Structures are given as C-alpha cells and as structure tokens.
Amino acid sequence: MTADLRTYLAHVELPNPVLTASGCGGTGRELAQFSDVHRLGAFVTRSITMAPRAGRPTPRMAETPSGLLNAVGLQGPGVEAFLERELPWLAERGARTVVSIGGGTVTEYTALARRLAGVAGITAVEVNLSCPNVEDRGRVFARDGAAAAEVVASVRAATPYEVPVIAKLSPDVADIVAVARACVDGGADALAMINNPVGMSIDVDTMRPALAAGTGGLSGPAVRPLAVRCVWQVHAALPGVPIVGMGGVTTGRDALELVLAGACAVAVGTALFHDPYACPRVLRELEELLQERGFDRLADAVGLAHRPAGAQPRSRSDLEESSL
Amino acid sequence: MTADLRTYLAHVELPNPVLTASGCGGTGRELAQFSDVHRLGAFVTRSITMAPRAGRPTPRMAETPSGLLNAVGLQGPGVEAFLERELPWLAERGARTVVSIGGGTVTEYTALARRLAGVAGITAVEVNLSCPNVEDRGRVFARDGAAAAEVVASVRAATPYEVPVIAKLSPDVADIVAVARACVDGGADALAMINNPVGMSIDVDTMRPALAAGTGGLSGPAVRPLAVRCVWQVHAALPGVPIVGMGGVTTGRDALELVLAGACAVAVGTALFHDPYACPRVLRELEELLQERGFDRLADAVGLAHRPAGAQPRSRSDLEESSL
Amino acid sequence: MAGSPVQVTGTVLTTRRVDAYHALTVVAPGIADRFRPGHFVTVAVGGRNSSMLTRRAFTIHDVKPDYGGTVELVFGVRGAGTAWLADLRARDTLDLVGPLGRPFPLPRDPCTCVLVGDEHGAAPLFALGDALQQRGCRIDFVLGAPSADRVFGALRARRMGETTTLTTEDGSLGMRGKVTDVLPGVIADARADAVYACGPMETLRGVTAVAVEFDIPVQVAVEESMACGIGVCMTCVVPVIGDDGVTRMVRACTEGPVFRGERVRFDDVGTIPFDALGAPGGRHA
Amino acid sequence: MAGSPVQVTGTVLTTRRVDAYHALTVVAPGIADRFRPGHFVTVAVGGRNSSMLTRRAFTIHDVKPDYGGTVELVFGVRGAGTAWLADLRARDTLDLVGPLGRPFPLPRDPCTCVLVGDEHGAAPLFALGDALQQRGCRIDFVLGAPSADRVFGALRARRMGETTTLTTEDGSLGMRGKVTDVLPGVIADARADAVYACGPMETLRGVTAVAVEFDIPVQVAVEESMACGIGVCMTCVVPVIGDDGVTRMVRACTEGPVFRGERVRFDDVGTIPFDALGAPGGRHA
Numbered sequence A, B: 001m002t003a004d005l006r007t008y009l010a011h012v013e014l015p016n017p018v019l020t021a022s023g024c025g026g027t028g029r030e031l032a033q034f035s036d037v038h039r040l041g042a043f044v045t046r047s048i049t050m051a052p053r054a055g056r057p058t059p060r061m062a063e064t065p066s067g068l069l070n071a072v073g074l075q076g077p078g079v080e081a082f083l084e085r086e087l088p089w090l091a092e093r094g095a096r097t098v099v100s101i102g103g104g105t106v107t108e109y110t111a112l113a114r115r116l117a118g119v120a121g122i123t124a125v126e127v128n129l130s131c132p133n134v135e136d137r138g139r140v141f142a143r144d145g146a147a148a149a150e151v152v153a154s155v156r157a158a159t160p161y162e163v164p165v166i167a168k169l170s171p172d173v174a175d176i177v178a179v180a181r182a183c184v185d186g187g188a189d190a191l192a193m194i195n196n197p198v199g200m201s202i203d204v205d206t207m208r209p210a211l212a213a214g215t216g217g218l219s220g221p222a223v224r225p226l227a228v229r230c231v232w233q234v235h236a237a238l239p240g241v242p243i244v245g246m247g248g249v250t251t252g253r254d255a256l257e258l259v260l261a262g263a264c265a266v267a268v269g270t271a272l273f274h275d276p277y278a279c280p281r282v283l284r285e286l287e288e289l290l291q292e293r294g295f296d297r298l299a300d301a302v303g304l305a306h307r308p309a310g311a312q313p314r315s316r317s318d319l320e321e322s323s324l
Numbered sequence C, D: 001m002a003g004s005p006v007q008v009t010g011t012v013l014t015t016r017r018v019d020a021y022h023a024l025t026v027v028a029p030g031i032a033d034r035f036r037p038g039h040f041v042t043v044a045v046g047g048r049n050s051s052m053l054t055r056r057a058f059t060i061h062d063v064k065p066d067y068g069g070t071v072e073l074v075f076g077v078r079g080a081g082t083a084w085l086a087d088l089r090a091r092d093t094l095d096l097v098g099p100l101g102r103p104f105p106l107p108r109d110p111c112t113c114v115l116v117g118d119e120h121g122a123a124p125l126f127a128l129g130d131a132l133q134q135r136g137c138r139i140d141f142v143l144g145a146p147s148a149d150r151v152f153g154a155l156r157a158r159r160m161g162e163t164t165t166l167t168t169e170d171g172s173l174g175m176r177g178k179v180t181d182v183l184p185g186v187i188a189d190a191r192a193d194a195v196y197a198c199g200p201m202e203t204l205r206g207v208t209a210v211a212v213e214f215d216i217p218v219q220v221a222v223e224e225s226m227a228c229g230i231g232v233c234m235t236c237v238v239p240v241i242g243d244d245g246v247t248r249m250v251r252a253c254t255e256g257p258v259f260r261g262e263r264v265r266f267d268d269v270g271t272i273p274f275d276a277l278g279a280p281g282g283r284h285a
C-alpha cells in the first residue's frame, strides 16, 4: 500500500508535499517541458513585485562547494504582467499556485496582497521576507521579528480568509524561533524556511567578488544542515504551525530529513537547475522511503525525529541547541 | 622573489598567516607527527575551560555535503592540566601558541584569562564566544553583542598588555558587523571568524538526529561562502582590525579568497581531518599564488577585493549586502 | 522550433584531443534527433557525490546518426568541471540535458555568409555551415584564437569554406591579430550578406560593430554564466533591445544564446542599463 | 610502538569480491612497513571535488612485500563512501593515511588465544593470528555474521586455526546464533588464556562479558565514527576506565581502537557516564 501523501498548508489541502521553491521554477512553462506542473504539490512563483524589475547585473551566479550563490535581484515583469500572462497559464494547466511576493516597504507588500486578493487560481500567498526594508537602511525584514510581523500582519489583513499566508524566513538570524513566533503572532498561517543565507565568493584570479552584486544567497545541499536545524527548532517551538521545508533538497532522503524534522511540505530549488525532473523524482523517492518504513500517511512522519523512540539506543541524551 | 608572508595580530608578528583552527589540531602532538608545529603561523589550542570537560555523547560527528557537523562539546582536561602538560610541550617545540578559552559565564572567562596571565609561551588569547551563556538561558555569547563585549572587556582587562585578545565570532547572527564592533569596542585587538553555524542532520534510517546532541556546528567548504561574506563585511566596516579568517579553507586558493576579503591570517580546521599536512600545504600554495600575482607582501593582498581595480570590467556595479 | 529538451544518460563513445581541445562523442539519441545548429547541451560534472552542483554548458559541435544518434562536444579545460570531463574515457556515462537554446536562424534564400569563430566558439560553425550550404549559401570562415593550438577546426573550415581566414594574437598561425581585424576584408571580398559569430562577448561586440558598419545582419551566440540552462534561474541574462525598442534583461539560455547582434547591448553587459525595463530608478520601475 | 603514520597516494593493484565484501590491495610501502595487526588506515573517498569530506577508516587486513609493500583492505558497502571504493579498478589511485591506532598487544609467552570476528571484524584477525602463531600461540577462531555471505575468512580460519567455529543468525552457515553464543564453549574446549575480538560494539560487549566470566584477558577493537583518525578532532571517544580507576572519554583512534575489554564501559557507549572525568555536574567538573 502506498502512503497517503496529502498534506495541508493550514486548511488548504495539497495532493502531495513536493513544491517548487520560489525563484527556481521560472514561470512554470519552462518546467512543463519536462513534467506536468499540476502534478506538483504546488507551484511556487518567483517573488512577484509591484513594478517590473530588471534585477542585478551579471555575473549573477557562482558555484561553491555543494552550493550555489545567486544574486538575481527579483527580476520579474511586475504583478500586472504576472496576472496577465503567467497566473492564467498555471491555472489552465491545473497547477496549484502559491504566489510569492516581495517588496521594499510594508506598504508595497500590502499593495501586492490587495492586488492579488480575489484573483482566482491562487492557492496561497508566500511572503518573501528576505527583502531589504528601504525604510530601515536596507535591513532585511526577515532579520527583524517586528518588521517581519508587521509585513505578515498587513498581508494577512489584505488577503481573503480562505487563502493561507506563508511567511518565508531566512536562517541568518540569531534566533529563528523568535522570528517565526513573531510571524505567527502576526497572522502567518504557515512558515517556509529557509531562504538563502547571505554568502560571498571571491574570484582569486580577477581578485574581485565573483558576483557583480558582491554578496549573494547561498543555496543547495551545502545549506541543508542549516535548513534541517531551522525546521527542527521552529517545529519544536511551534508544533502546530505547518512548515514548508527547503534548502538543499535533491533526493527523497533529503525531503524525508526535513519532514522528520517537522516540515509537512518540502520545496525543491537549486536541484531543479541540475535535474529538471527533480520534483516528480523527489516525490517518488519520498513515497518509496515512507513505504519502506511502513508509514500509512506522510502526516505520521512529520516531526517524528522529535519523538524519542524507546527502542533507539542513542535516545538517552537530551537534545540541546548548541554547537558545543 | 617570494612574497613576505609575515603578518600581524595587533602588534604581534607571525612569520606566516596559516594557523590551525581551534579544536582541530588536537594538542599539537598529533599534528607534529606530520609536520613541525613551529612552522605554523601559530598553533591555536582547542578551547580551554576551567574544569575538565567530558564533552558530548557520541555520535559527535556527521558528514554533510561538503561539510561536517560536530558536537564535541569542548572536551578537554581543564586549564590546569593544559598548562601542565600541553602548553610546555608547544613552547619547547618553538610553536607560537594562541590559547582559545571558553566559558559559561563572564566570570569563568575572566578567571581563565587571569590564570593565563603571565604564563610564558602564550602568543595571544582567543575568546571563543560560541559558548552558551548559562546566565542567559544558554544563549550563545556570540549572538548578543553586549554579552560578547562584556566577555571581551573582562578578558582584555585580565590579560597582560602585550598579549593580544582575539574575539571569535559566529556567523549565525543577523548582523555580524554589529557584534564585531561591540567586541572591538570592548577591547578586542583582533577578530577571528567564523566559528561553526549551528546545523543538524537527521538519519533517515534511524529517523533520529545523526548527532547524539541533536544539533552541531557546521564546518568545512560548505560554509566558506558564509566565512568570506563575514570577513568581507567586517573588514569593510572595521578596516583597521586584524581578522583571522576561517571556514572551509582547504587550499591556498581558499586562503587567498579570505585574504582578499580582508583576513590577515587564515586558520585551517576541518581540512586537517582530511589532510594532516594541510597547514604547510595551504601555506605553500598561498605563497605560490601570491607570487604568480606579483605580490611582494602578503599584506598588500589583504582586503584587496574591496578596492575596485580600475581595469576590471565588472567593477562598475556597486556592492551591496543583500541576497536579492 | 525544435521539440522539448530531454535528459539523457549517454555512454561516451570516443574521446579525443584536438590541439588544446578535447572532443567527446556521446550517445544521446533524443538530443541528436532534435538538434539544430547553435543548440547547446548542459552536462552534469563530477560524478555521484560531486561537490559541483551546476551543469556545464557546451555547444553541440556535431551530431551523427550512429547508435541511434550521437552528439559531439568540443571544449577546453578551464576549471574543475572541464578537467573532470577531460578525464572521461570511452564507456563512461555522461548526463546531458538538451538540445537547449535558440539555434541559428537560417536565411530563406541562398546568400553569402561569413562564419566567425573565436576559440571554442568555432565549434558550432561547421554544423551551421552544412545547413547553410544545403540551402545553397556560400560560406567563408574566419577563425581565431590567442595561439595556433587554440584555433579550432581550421582544416575542416578550409575544406568547407569558400575562403578561410585564420588569426592568432601571437601570430603563430594565419594573420597576427584578432578575428575582428580581418573581418572587414573578408566581408568586402566575399560581398557577404550576413555574418554568424560565436566567441567571447568582446569578440561578438567587435563582430557586430563590423557588420553594422557594412549594414548586414549578424547573428551572435553569446556565452553567459548559466546555472540552469533551461530558463528557470534567471542568472544568464543579457541586455537586449526588443522589437518595441525596449531593453530587457533576457535569458541567454532560452531567448538566446543566438541573438541578432545589433540587439545586444554589448557595452552594457555586466550592468543593468538605466533605461532597461525595471532598472532601478528607471522609468518603468 | 609503530612509527609515525604517513599519507600515501597508492596505486590500486587488485580488487576482488569476497562474498558480500570487497577487497582492495593498494601499493603503500610506508604503511606496509610499519604495520602491526590491529592497525587501521583512513582513505579519502569520492575523488577530486568530492562532497565527502571525511576519510573512511578500515582495518588493515593484510600487508605483502610486493612492489615495496602493499596493504589490503576488506570492506562492505554501507553508504556513498564505500560504494565509491567498491567501484575502484586496478590502476586507480587511493589516498591513504596510516598506519593508525594502537595495534593488538601480543602476549609475551606462548598461550592459547580465541580470535572472535563479527562480520568485517574478522578482517584484522588473520594477521593477528600469524603474529600469535609466530610466538608459538595456539589460535582458535570464532567468526560470525547475520548470514553466510557476510562471514569473512572462514576458509583461511579453517587453515590457520586449531578450531574454527562459525555462526550465522539465519543459520545459513555454521551454528545458528551469534559469536557470543558459542564463545563460552570454544574458550572452555581450548582452555583459552586470552580473547581478541573485533566487531560491532554490541558483540564486543558480549565477548567481554564472556571473557570476564572466564576471568581471562580480552582485547577488543572498537569501531566509533571518526572524523580524523589521527587524534585531533575528538569525535571518536568511548568511555574507558583508566589505571587510576577514573573513567575518561578517550579517543578510539589513538588510545584505541584496541582496548582491554573490561576497561570499556560498553553499557555507557553513546553517553557521558555521570562519573566520567569532566562529566556535566560530575565530581571533577
């Protein structure tokens, strides 16, 4: 018997837990050349902004050991073009679409949420909080619980009740649980983590930063231990809040790792660049692993690593958060 | 002509910039089987604590993509045994020894600094701030600028003038520059970064955390982009402060990357586990790279990537800190 | 144009050295079938447990019908990924995705075309030359590189082209200089109607300038760092002027890599031109 | 005891399958020279650009004088690292560090020794048996595994040992059960003076209990996860009682992997015993 893979982002049911990560699946059309977008748990859009954005100069990417640095800078056509040309195509294909939004001010996020409100074909709104707050000298919202909560609260208020609001967090904070809690208190129905921690690479031949933008976001398997840790900590503190886990998922084993840590859905980002079939493959592998382990339902595996299994020899020690 | 590799930690001269990273070179004796400890820029001890410590239960390590998670828990014999059995051996061999200290309270750090004060053969004291502050519900000192500064100030006060105090920082904070600045204001003569960000791995077969301690510190090439970014940001903000860069250095190219970002010395940690000759090799490779690039002095390469080279085609764009 | 790209785990049939380059022939029917000159593939490097995440892009040099369809790549060793590729042996497997990108558009009517290839940029020109000759076009080659061992395909060019002009910066083969130094003469002598070019940005910029001078169309295949090659990551963008006159940051992997030369704002590559759609503080932002 | 360990990039001489195991013979003179039974080596896995940072530890099964000195490793495929090793072919190179660890101490005077090997734990016992026989000892083997294909070295044991007793959990070879089930009988029959054992912690615990029962010395080679193998990382510790009666967390890679069985606190492996030196809240803290 195969396991029941349905999962819930708040009250919204998804047929399976494997999503694309924001900014990694294009408009959906590109991936559709390889596999059906409606077979995804959900398609998550790149972060949509009010106005069109040209993004950052090139080079926008640099490879690092088991990682990738990117500095795309939210290039996109703006919300109007998105609603006109991209969302309808996804809706036609039967994809469940999570619309990610990004802005530089609370007002901009709110305006985006208002613009999306009532538009058909939106399964959830994901708030990308890793955007610089232009009103706070460019400090990223996700690094400041209060600012993050303010954005979430205003998006929540502007979004119809039936559309869940997902707050997407960055790992480069001193206390991810505090930011997560602030977002949930602000009205987030679910959390997504992790967005890219900020990294940098210097080309030792040109002796200049490898990215035109200097710094960039680090993604890929290199960051998976950070993602697992963030999901674990937040699930431990807020066990009732649905978490979309991501960061370096390339196989079903990686997905299961995040699920066991507490994610009820996982998103695949950088792995898509290497394997355009990554989402259906990860889903298939996850399904097999659950089956091998005798799970009837994905839900039973969510957060399981938190529950000390009596029979396990290593469970005597308590689990504290410290690198020491 | 070979480049002048001398470097300075505050006023203390080191013959070369390649150090061992704290906790990665054992007592020095183990590495001495492979190469002379006195040929190191300096030998950095594991973090010494007041009392003996048994550390964390096993498993203490888990491999991750291009990374390593460890949860050793500062196992060590305590400061008295260190002074009796370890430091004299290093001194006899002519090693320059940086003594790393770790504690759970400001008082403990201060007591350690007092105990070390006046002891011969100590080149510098490195303050490992990635220890949980038992008086602040285990919050790690390095994640709180004020607590970090308090530790640094009291260690600085207890340490003889001629011995530099190096504050060692963690990357998992929202604003590494703020913590760095607090430490420098507190009296740190130099900074070391990065200590391990906290990560986690779950064994999908046992469905339990791979480490007995649950979370652990992530090291190795996976974290190098974080290290380069931290060194870059701190050097940009505090160009006069010597920085010991570390995090994933395995080759001379990696070392040069940190030097170009602003480090005047680099430490090799996890790479030693793979290649016990890593320190002399990294030094040799760094020397060759500097020579190829026509440097007369290592010092001329420190932070060079910050200075827009007129001739370089990509230097038009300004370099901001954001992953977007 | 071509059908959808596919992922193929192909067997390496042959490996050979061609001066400074390595050539790999890989069995990849689904890719060979759909090939048009100018297409590229991306390959996974480093094997299982590789620390190298991104695929490497290579123009398809040639396809053959053997074993259901093979593709040949030609590359120089640059970093760790190409070094790994250079170590492959026959019977090893290689993971490819392709064919990718917008191939070279071909003229409707027979005409005279100059094909310019700088270094490994020469790789796609022979399949292109074949296609042009099949349409009755005359072709002339201009191939260049810093030194003789890095001029790719000179012999084949001599066999195929009406004329072949070689340049090296050190003068070790052909004329001393760059392809752009000799291009005006070649265009004039051949009374060329169009130019196709492949090579570094700087070369493409120069070639485009020459073509514009002669007022003939030029198609260039650009090379930008690519993290995905399939249009999802937005890392490979170049500033290109659209039919509406608006500059957009467009993806080299899907809208390109072949563009009309005069549409690419070569001077602004590596920047966001202030007048690009969505530029910071720009009129559309 | 032995000299310092060295790093060697050795050529793989032969690879072979032995039931469920793979055996690799690698040219490594500096390591072979210094070898004593019980020593181990660590090997780098995954090649250049590997995402696997830590070396893998393997007991040295055998050394031979060919080509200046070779070492043979025997291993089962467990994860990505051993899978990579299993794919090595003759003439590939392998990066080793060794010999490492404290080897088996040998008795001064001739005596009777039982050598217990569970699964790949049997690998070091034959070199040990040779050394013991050279000192005039009688040796008896007890080898076990879950199933017949995972019992290593049965033939060789039969040739070398006075007696050889095999166990499998599924009964597919020898007695059904574990090595610890048959060990008391073997010790009694041979009137053994000492036991040497190698295998999983659980087995070593059982073997030690039996030896303690018979009041004979037991030397066990433990297997803990190791990040460095050379004593610098402190990840491989086990709780061991010292001569002074104090329990310390000692490194399996340098103080071990061979310990006197009764000194290892097997029940407390995976914990910090409350009375260990420096235990949290403990008397020394």
Ligand SMILES: Cc1cc2nc3c(=O)[nH]c(=O)nc-3n(C[C@H](O)[C@H](O)[C@H](O)COP(=O)(O)OP(=O)(O)OC[C@H]3O[C@@H](n4cnc5c(N)ncnc54)[C@H](O)[C@@H]3O)c2cc1C
Pocket (backbone or CB within 6 Å): A062, A063, C040, C054, C055, C056, C057, C058, C059, C060, C074, C075, C076, C077, C078, C079, C080, C081, C082, C083, C120, C123, C222, C223, C224, C225, C226, C257
């Ligand atoms: C459409 C296209 C077609 C190409 N065709 C060929 C060809 O036929 N023959 C050939 O020799 N080379 C070709 N290249 C360049 C080739 O992709 C690079 O040489 C190769 O990626 C370098 O990989 P590396 O690991 O050896 O180098 P590294 O410098 O170690 O690579 C590090 C990273 O940078 C990227 N990168 C480095 N150089 C380039 C580059 N020039 N273009 C794009 N990405 C780069 C790599 O993909 C990788 O992600 C082509 C590039 C593109 C975009």
Ligand SMILES: Cc1cc2nc3c(=O)[nH]c(=O)nc-3n(C[C@H](O)[C@H](O)[C@H](O)COP(=O)(O)OP(=O)(O)OC[C@H]3O[C@@H](n4cnc5c(N)ncnc54)[C@H](O)[C@@H]3O)c2cc1C
Pocket (backbone or CB within 6 Å): B062, B063, D040, D054, D055, D056, D057, D058, D059, D060, D074, D075, D076, D077, D078, D079, D080, D081, D082, D083, D120, D123, D222, D223, D224, D225, D226, D257
């Ligand atoms: C002193 C010593 C001697 C050994 N001798 C042998 C031998 O002769 N034959 C044999 O088949 N195996 C031996 N082992 C076990 C062998 O080291 C592991 O099977 C191997 O490391 C697994 O690597 P992997 O990449 O396949 O597995 P993975 O599970 O993918 O390895 C992941 C990580 O865990 C570590 N690890 C996993 N299992 C073990 C283990 N059992 N012991 C130590 N580290 C482990 C690996 O080193 C690596 O860092 C020995 C171990 C030690 C400590």
Ligand SMILES: Cc1cc2nc3c(=O)[nH]c(=O)nc-3n(C[C@H](O)[C@H](O)[C@H](O)COP(=O)(O)O)c2cc1C
Pocket (backbone or CB within 6 Å): A021, A022, A023, A024, A046, A047, A068, A070, A072, A074, A100, A128, A168, A193, A194, A195, A196, A217, A218, A219, A220, A221, A223, A246, A247, A248, A249, A267, A268, A269, A270, A271, C233, C234
């Ligand atoms: C090229 C690229 C573009 C991205 N763009 C966005 C974005 O627009 N919005 C967002 O919230 N996250 C964005 N991300 C972050 C991913 O959604 C994801 O959180 C992160 O990359 C970790 O997952 P991964 O390791 O599977 O890629 C981007 C990541 C990459 C690599």
Ligand SMILES: Cc1cc2nc3c(=O)[nH]c(=O)nc-3n(C[C@H](O)[C@H](O)[C@H](O)COP(=O)(O)O)c2cc1C
Pocket (backbone or CB within 6 Å): B021, B022, B023, B024, B046, B047, B068, B070, B072, B074, B100, B128, B168, B194, B195, B196, B217, B218, B219, B220, B221, B223, B246, B247, B248, B249, B267, B268, B269, B270, B271, D233, D234
């Ligand atoms: C096993 C291990 C033990 C460590 N112990 C200490 C320690 O005692 N004190 C300390 O300040 N840092 C310690 N560190 C952190 C390293 O000194 C270094 O900051 C970090 O690992 C990054 O460098 P690397 O990637 O080269 O290992 C330890 C790291 C490892 C891997």
Ligand code: FES
Pocket (backbone or CB within 6 Å): C225, C226, C227, C228, C229, C230, C231, C232, C233, C234, C235, C236, C237, C251, C252, C253, C254
């Ligand atoms: S390489 Fe990813 S969009 Fe072009």
Ligand code: FES
Pocket (backbone or CB within 6 Å): D225, D226, D227, D228, D229, D230, D231, D232, D233, D234, D235, D236, D237, D251, D252, D253, D254
């Ligand atoms: S494995 Fe590193 S100390 Fe033993």
